[in-house]
Amino acid sequence: MKEKEENKQSGEAIESISHPNFEISRRAVLQGAAALGVATISGMALNLANPAEAEAANRVMPKKWDETIDVVIVGSGFAGLSAAAEACVKGSKVVILEKRPTYGGNSIINGGEFNAWDDELHLRKQLNLGEDSPDQHKNDTLKGGDNYGFPELVEILTSKAPEALNWMIDNGGLKLREILNRTGGHSAYRTHTCVEGVGRGYTEAIKKIAEGKGAEIRLNTALTWIWRKDSDAQTPIEGIEIQTGNKTKNIKVRKALILTSGGFSRDIKMRQSFNPSIVPEFNCTNQPGATGEVIRYAQAVGADALQMAFIQLYPYAEPETGILDTPAVYPFRGPGYGIVYVNKMGKRFVNEMERRDVVSMAQIKTGAKPTYSIFNEEMIPKMGTKEEVEKGIQKGRFIRAETLADLAAQLQIPADVFQETISNHNKYLAEGKDPEFGRQFTKAMIPLTNGPFYAIAQWPAVHHTMGGLRIDKDAQVIDIWGNPIQKLFAAGEVTGGIHGANRLGGNAIPDCIVFGRIAGVNANKAG
Amino acid sequence: MKNAWQCLVWCIFVLSLVVLGGENQLQAANSKQRQQIKPAKRASCIKCHDQWSDILPNTHQLVQNARFEACMQCHAPQGWGMAPLNKFDAHLHLTHLSNKTSENCFNCHQWKPGAGLTLLGVPGKYGAFTQEEFNALRQIYLSAVDSRFLDNRHLTQGVSCSACHANGVIGQVRNSTCLSCHGPMETLVEKTAPQQHPDRNPHKSHLGEIDCTVCHMQHGPQKIYCLECHPKFDLHFK
Structure with missing residues (x-):
């Protein structure tokens, strides 16, 4: 309970600092329109500011710029770093702004899962894990998002994912574990894991490429305004206002501005304004900076945003704090190798092969927090490493027992029901048919017959916001009239329309890197 | 070392x-x-301290006169670092800017926006500051002499501003500067290794190498960055 209060408080604190322009009332829109009318004759800036900020209503374009930068990127996660790496060409100045005091955003604490139908090591073939193709990955992604994702964008993601992975291996020194998982909603074994078992493995690789090419990261520096003269389709982004500490600067953006600022999972008010069911009581897996204000700054200069109501819960977060730590990735990686989810009654409650939204809702419907993932010793090398599991046991995250009865006793769930559940599942697996939940069994799955057995507690926490800025296949931001905004690009979680109603796990990193790179390449052509 | x-x-x-x-x-x-x-424009102790030789430390060698020119022959700033003679700078500012005295900068210094900051009557300058930078400098100095922050702890130990902010550069200090006195990193990692949860070592973050100043702010209260995501960790400053 105390924990909840703490979470709520920190959530509210974040809200209060992240909402200066949030209440866009009808009056504000009208005032903005009025300002717009003046813009053509007096050099006013395009302006949809909060009327409560008196000075904002009269914002005029800066008369002089404090600095000129070729390509400015907002946010230092997967997408921002990738964009920077590609935007760095000879003689161009590329700067990544990061509002937090450390780089990496959510990416550096992400679970480290990367979906690609192939890779230069050809892991799937090597491990004899069946067939896959870019189309199969695309179809799973579209279906997993209830067909709200735009097929031409999803196709780019799935077809370019292997190339992105190889790019990090070849140029950034990325190392992959020799495992491949079939995770919720996917019909093939295509989920790669880096050696570090956490997103930092990828961020360090891309950072190395980007910094090697001359990109600069400025920490503690936030975007506070985007300068554009009017909403004419041919009117480009002129520059931005940024803040470091209490110092404000205006930057002229010569070639392009790329928004890679992530989602808004940590902004309780914003997420509830689009989806009231994502109540404040939910925990959140995100870092505190995931507050989405950059979406509003882009909207204020005409950018379109879509599908903002689609907000994902991660089904397997640590139940008390909502943190997605190393152990919390195991339940996600496990389904392809036979992991079983049980509730507090010792019963299965969902098809383990299901998507994140389905598993999360099924957990909530059990009515009793938490639920558990059950696996055995044999599955560990398929999902992770023995070392990680030992560490997790020390931390009290994994629970180990020699027998199922003992495991049930430790979890304080009814042993007889639990043992029956597992033995039924073993039987279904042997028979290749799950009459209860319709699980799609594969040859790679391992029955829970031999101990030692392991359990980990899990509960949903707010994780990813699928909605965001509308982009086209060139990663260019589209305005509310359907035209690309000149010199404005976006990639990663800040964008919408790729994952649809539900993002399949492991699709975020390829999304960020593939579209980040596209944005970086096109940014150079924009100026 | x-x-x-x-x-x-x-x-x-x-x-x-x-x-x-x-x-x-x-x-x-x-x-x-x-x-x-x-002569009147030369910075000198004798302007305020008639018996200026009394204010010298007991161990101080005899000096000919009270002009800063003379002081600077030994106490010229060394750019940065922990040279013992740099303590002069730290102590002088501490004693002259505290709440009780809060002397005017221009009793000793000369400065115009954008031009070099100098000591009156002493050659050499200590960086060229804009109005904004100078204001910040002044504000930080005034606060540091009485603050409860680490800037005060450094000053009282004789570590002057320039010891960390080399060549008049205002801005974030690099880890290598901190580590030149407090390092190497391995010793800090060892020092803060938790007995119960070895992976909760604040000096060995899963975020990789982060700036010392993320937690150890000098001109404001320190904060434990880990707690922003891990509020239940039992971490505190000693």
Whole structure:
């Protein structure tokens, strides 16, 4: 309970600092329109500011710029770093702004899962894990998002994912574990894991490429305004206002501005304004900076945003704090190798092969927090490493027992029901048919017959916001009239329309890197 | 280790003087400056302290006069680092800017926006500051002499501003600067290794190498960054 209060408080604190322009009332829109009318004759800036900020209503374009930068990127996660790496060409100045005091955003604490139908090591073939193709990955992604994702964008993601992975291996020194998982909603074994078992493995690789090419990261520096003269389709982004500490600067953006600022999972008010069911009581897996204000700054200069109501819960977060730590990735990686989810009654409650939204809702419907993932010793090398599991046991995250009865006793769930559940599942697996939940069994799955057995507690926490800025296949931001905004690009979680109603796990990193790179390449052509 | 550093810094300083003929230039500049600046405009202890020799530390060697020019012959700032003679700068500011005294900067210094900050009557300048930068500098100095923050702890230990902010650069200090006195990193990792949860070592973050100043802010309260995501961790400053 105390924990909840703490979470709520920190959530509210974040809200209060992240909402200066949030209440866009009808009056504000009208005032903005009025300002717009003046813009053509007096050099006013395009302006949809909060009327409560008196000075904002009269914002005029800066008369002089404090600095000129070729390509400015907002946010230092997967997408921002990738964009920077590609935007760095000879003689161009590329700067990544990061509002937090450390780089990496959510990416550096992400679970480290990367979906690609192939890779230069050809892991799937090597491990004899069946067939896959870019189309199969695309179809799973579209279906997993209830067909709200735009097929031409999803196709780019799935077809370019292997190339992105190889790019990090070849140029950034990325190392992959020799495992491949079939995770919720996917019909093939295509989920790669880096050696570090956490997103930092990828961020360090891309950072190395980007910094090697001359990109600069400025920490503690936030975007506070985007300068554009009017909403004419041919009117480009002129520059931005940024803040470091209490110092404000205006930057002229010569070639392009790329928004890679992530989602808004940590902004309780914003997420509830689009989806009231994502109540404040939910925990959140995100870092505190995931507050989405950059979406509003882009909207204020005409950018379109879509599908903002689609907000994902991660089904397997640590139940008390909502943190997605190393152990919390195991339940996600496990389904392809036979992991079983049980509730507090010792019963299965969902098809383990299901998507994140389905598993999360099924957990909530059990009515009793938490639920558990059950696996055995044999599955560990398929999902992770023995070392990680030992560490997790020390931390009290994994629970180990020699027998199922003992495991049930430790979890304080009814042993007889639990043992029956597992033995039924073993039987279904042997028979290749799950009459209860319709699980799609594969040859790679391992029955829970031999101990030692392991359990980990899990509960949903707010994780990813699928909605965001509308982009086209060139990663260019589209305005509310359907035209690309000149010199404005976006990639990663800040964008919408790729994952649809539900993002399949492991699709975020390829999304960020593939579209980040596209944005970086096109940014150079924009100026 | 520290002695080796000091030696090195001194060697480089002396060598550079010899190689560049700095001594002659300094003298030339000295005489030129002397001609330009009237005695009244020279920074000197005697302006306020009649018995100026009384305010010298007991162990201080005899000096000829109270002018900063004389002081600077030994106490010239070494750029950065922990040279013992740099303590002069730290102590002088501490005693003259505290709540009780809060002297005007321009009793000793001369400065115009964008131009070099100098000591009255002493050649050489301590960086060129804009109005904004100078205001920040002044504000931080005034606060640091009485603050409860780490800037005060550094000052009272004789670590002047320039020890960390080399060559008049205002801005974030690099880890290598901190580690030149507090390092190497391995010793800090060892020092803060938790017995119960070995992976909760604040000096070995899963975020990789992060800036020291993320937690150890100097001109404001320190904060434990880990707690922003892990509010239940039992971490605190000693």
